Amino acid sequence: MHLVRLTTHNFRAFYGTQAIDFAPPGPEAVTVIHGENGAGKTNFLNALFWCLTGEFTPRLKNPEMLVNRAAYDADRGAECYVELRFRHDDLDYQAVRTVSGRDSKLSVYMLVRGAPKLIAKPEIFIERLVPKALSRWFFFDAEAIGELELSGSERFRQSLRRILGFELVDTLSEDLRRCLTKKQGALARLVNSKELEEIQKKIANIEHVLPSQHEKSADWEAKALRFDAEVAGFEAQLRALPQGKPLQDQRVKLTSQRAQRVATLKEARAALAKTIGDAAPAMQLFSKAMAFEEQLRLKENTGRLPAPFNAQLVEDILGDGTCVCGRPIEQGSCEESMIKGLLRSASTSDFNARVRSVQFAIKDIRGANENFLDSAKRIESQIEAADHEISDIDAELKRIRTELETIDVEAVRSVEAQRSSSQSKAREAHQQHAVLLSKIRENESAITNLRLQYDLQSKRVGQGKSVSGDIDKVKRLIAYVDKTLRHQEARALTVLQIELNKVLDKYLTKHFKARINAKTYQVELLDDLGRPVGDSTGEGQVLKFAFITTVVALAGKKTQEKINFLAEPTLAPLVLDAPFSALDPEYQSSVAQNLATQTTQLVLLLSSAGWGEGVARALDAHVGKRYALISRQAGPRGEKPLKTMMLNGKQLALNEYGSERDESVILEVQ
Amino acid sequence: MDIKSLLEDLGGEINDEIEAEELESLSAEDKKLHEVAQSLLRLERDLKVPGVASGSDVRVDRLLEEIAKEKF
Numbered sequence: 001m002h003l004v005r006l007t008t009h010n011f012r013a014f015y016g017t018q019a020i021d022f023a024p025p026g027p028e029a030v031t032v033i034h035g036e037n038g039a040g041k042t043n044f045l046n047a048l049f050w051c052l053t054g055e056f057t058p059r060l061k062n063p064e065m066l067v068n069r070a071a072y073d074a075d076r077g078a079e080c081y082v083e084l085r086f087r088h089d090d091l092d093y094q095a096v097r098t099v100s101g102r103d104s105k106l107s108v109y110m111l112v113r114g115a116p117k118l119i120a121k122p123e124i125f126i127e128r129l130v131p132k133a134l135s136r137w138f139f140f141d142a143e144a145i146g147e148l149e150l151s152g153s154e155r156f157r158q159s160l161r162r163i164l165g166f167e168l169v170d171t172l173s174e175d176l177r178r179c180l181t182k183k184q185g186a187l188a189r190l191v192n193s194k195e196l197e198e199i200q201k202k203i204a205n206i207e208h209v210l211p212s213q214h215e216k217s218a219d220w221e222a223k224a225l226r227f228d229a230e231v232a233g234f235e236a237q238l239r240a241l242p243q244g245k246p247l248q249d250q251r252v253k254l255t256s257q258r259a260q261r262v263a264t265l266k267e268a269r270a271a272l273a274k275t276i277g278d279a280a281p282a283m284q285l286f287s288k289a290m291a292f293e294e295q296l297r298l299k300e301n302t303g304r305l306p307a308p309f310n311a312q313l314v315e316d317i318l319g320d321g322t323c324v325c326g327r328p329i330e331q332g333s334c335e336e337s338m339i340k341g342l343l344r345s346a347s348t349s350d351f352n353a354r355v356r357s358v359q360f361a362i363k364d365i366r367g368a369n370e371n372f373l374d375s376a377k378r379i380e381s382q383i384e385a386a387d388h389e390i391s392d393i394d395a396e397l398k399r400i401r402t403e404l405e406t407i408d409v410e411a412v413r414s415v416e417a418q419r420s421s422s423q424s425k426a427r428e429a430h431q432q433h434a435v436l437l438s439k440i441r442e443n444e445s446a447i448t449n450l451r452l453q454y455d456l457q458s459k460r461v462g463q464g465k466s467v468s469g470d471i472d473k474v475k476r477l478i479a480y481v482d483k484t485l486r487h488q489e490a491r492a493l494t495v496l497q498i499e500l501n502k503v504l505d506k507y508l509t510k511h512f513k514a515r516i517n518a519k520t521y522q523v524e525l526l527d528d529l530g531r532p533v534g535d536s537t538g539e540g541q542v543l544k545f546a547f548i549t550t551v552v553a554l555a556g557k558k559t560q561e562k563i564n565f566l567a568e569p570t571l572a573p574l575v576l577d578a579p580f581s582a583l584d585p586e587y588q589s590s591v592a593q594n595l596a597t598q599t600t601q602l603v604l605l606l607s608s609a610g611w612g613e614g615v616a617r618a619l620d621a622h623v624g625k626r627y628a629l630i631s632r633q634a635g636p637r638g639e640k641p642l643k644t645m646m647l648n649g650k651q652l653a654l655n656e657y658g659s660e661r662d663e664s665v666i667l668e669v670q
Numbered sequence: 671m672d673i674k675s676l677l678e679d680l681g682g683e684i685n686d687e688i689e690a691e692e693l694e695s696l697s698a699e700d701k702k703l704h705e706v707a708q709s710l711l712r713l714e715r716d717l718k719v720p721g722v723a724s725g726s727d728v729r730v731d732r733l734l735e736e737i738a739k740e741k742f
Contacts, residue, residue, distance in 0.1 A: 168711060168714055168715055168718065169711065171714055171718065172707075172710055172711055172714045172733075175714065175726065175729050175730055175733055176710075176733065178726060178730045179730050179733050179734050179737065182730055182734065183734070211726075470734070470737065470738060473737055473740075473742060474734075474737060476703060476742070477703060477706065477707060477710070477737065480700065480703040480704070480707055481707050484704070484707070
């Protein structure tokens with residue numbers, strides 16, 4: 001998919017009809033839209049996003065107010081729509097989303113020689129091109145880049161799998177398991193085995209509930225992330241308020257300390273569990289070993305174990321026929337038979353070694369037991385200390401919240417109340433997500449056990465030949481698809497990691513590397529000693545940009561054709577609002593260069609602060625279309641500043657005063 | 671370019687060649703499984719086309735029909 005033209009009509013700050021033609025894919029595929037804060041860059045991003053998805057980016061303020069204020073004041077029935085022309089698979093399309101009461105209505109047309117042909121079920125059609133779950137990857141509010149989690153959440157993993165085109169293979173794998181269940185059910189009926197039928201029913205029941213549990217879990221996870229983003233937004237607002245800033249800063253510090261203590265607590269609990277696990281055999285043996293040691297000692301003390309004479313001495317006496325006291329020992333005498341009897345209890349070197357090893361084992365058991373008590377005591381005191389610190393921090397956080405809720409400034413109170421409400425929603429969402437994850441794990445493990453039970457039972461009862469042949473075919477297919485999928489998934493992640501590191505190598509000043517966890521898809525940045533580098537560092541932000549660009553570029557260039565199953569990656573342009581404001585200046589031009597060269601079509605919404613010399617130099621050769629968003633104000637200028645910027649050698653005023661109405665105007669810069 | 675990046679690049683290229691060779695060197699049984707799996711994926715894709723997507727029961731029946739037809 002690539003964008004051709006966007007037309008807005010009375011949408012948000014854009015009064016009347018205004019349009020932008022996008023630079024097409026090619027060497028100059030970058031469209032730059034300049035605009036100062038408040039000029040309508042986020043509105044523009046949302047015009048695109050809303051048109052395709054019916055939703056808004058999380059940071060858009062007052063999303064319910066879609067109709068332009070001036071148009072609405074002039075006519076309560078004023079029409080508001082966004083129209084997007086785009087090309088996909090060499091065909092032209094037009095999507096139109098219109099405000100309809102409290103909702104919106106989407107229509108999509110295929111343009112056949114310019115004539116529109118209405119497409120039935122337009123939402124589904126658009127969903128196929130840019131799935132809603134993925135649209136945030138392509139239409140991105142880059143000021144929120146810090147909120148992008150590369151931490152390997154299930155939602156993140158699913159999104160990445162969809163972009164890389166693995167969703168279809170996943171579905172096939174699930175469906176093949178359903179095929180197996182169905183065939184096994186048929187077999188159970190055929191051989192009339194109640195046990196098999198019972199197991200099969202249980203498997204079918206779990207298979208029935210698992211997809212909806214996965215869906216609900218993803219929903220709760222998405223909700224949790226949304227509420228987390230809301231909390232972050234309100235906290236940013238608090239920081240922007242002079243009376244809220246000190247308390248909010250303190251809260252941030254305490255929250256980070258709390259996270260560290262919680263991590264310590266988690267580690268300590270895991271260490272305690274490991275210590276208990278390691279010491280459990282020794283602890284169990286301890287009392288018995290002590291009693292045994294006591295027995296050994298008694299026998300030693302009474303000279304019975306080991307015997308005070310050894311076998312060699314007895315054999316020498318018998319061989320020489322002379323006792324140690326010098327008396328002769330005659331063959332067949334009762335002395336000789338007594339001495340021979342001593343051989344039974346005489347010590348041998350083997351026997352002595354065995355006694356010594358038992359004594360050492362007992363010593364080890366005692367040592368392990370004593371060490372365990374010491375270690376457990378030490379870890380328990382760490383746990384106790386962390387618990388105390390956490391409750392102290394919680395009390396302090398509570399105090400800050402109360403102070404913010406009762407502060408003598410309405411704006412702070414109101415933001416804090418909203419933050420608190422979002423935070424409790426976030427907490428609930430995280431809890432529900434955790435509960436569902438635990439249920440899913442339980443069910444997945446149960447289904448594995450039931451399948452094993454089924455196999456064992458079916459061997460016992462014998463099988464119908466034709467059904468068992470089908471079962472065997474399905475099983476072999478499942479094994480093959482799973483094996484191939486794992487192999488190709490690993491390859492896709494390797495390609496992604498290599499591409500990502502190529503970008504980082506080129507643009508980071510430090511020798512950092514990215515590593516993608518094959519299981520969770522977590523993306524980590526590691527320093528030259530292999531230690532993780534924090535997300536919030538300048539390099540961490542570059543990683544996020546590099547990651548988005550690499551993923552979009554991989555999909556765009558179909559690099560994963562190398563992954564030769566039937567992967568169908570998502571292809572869409574990359575639209576970024578305020579991409580460079582979150583970056584350290586040293587990385588701005590390299591990220592700009594990377595974005596321009598990696599993507600097939602790029603739309604950048606930039607303020608003059610984001611269009612520094614380095615960024616301009618990196619992008620100039622790639623810009624195909626350039627626009628400015630002019631902010632017009634109805635009132636007089638007074639003392640207000642006039643913002644200008646030099647574009648193509650011309651001075652351009654980005655705000656105007658004394659206009660007919662407050663509005664944003666799109667102006668093409670030649 | 672440092673030796674590590676060079677090796678990684680080389681690793682990527684070698685992987686491609688290995689994959690092509692892997693496909694060639696599949697056993698007769700695995701080749702057949704690969705062929706069947708791809709045809710099932712195509713069927714799955716057709717059954718999941720947005721707008722005319724079939725439910726899981728229909729997909730399972732169609733997949734079982736296809737599997738029954740194939741000899742492997």
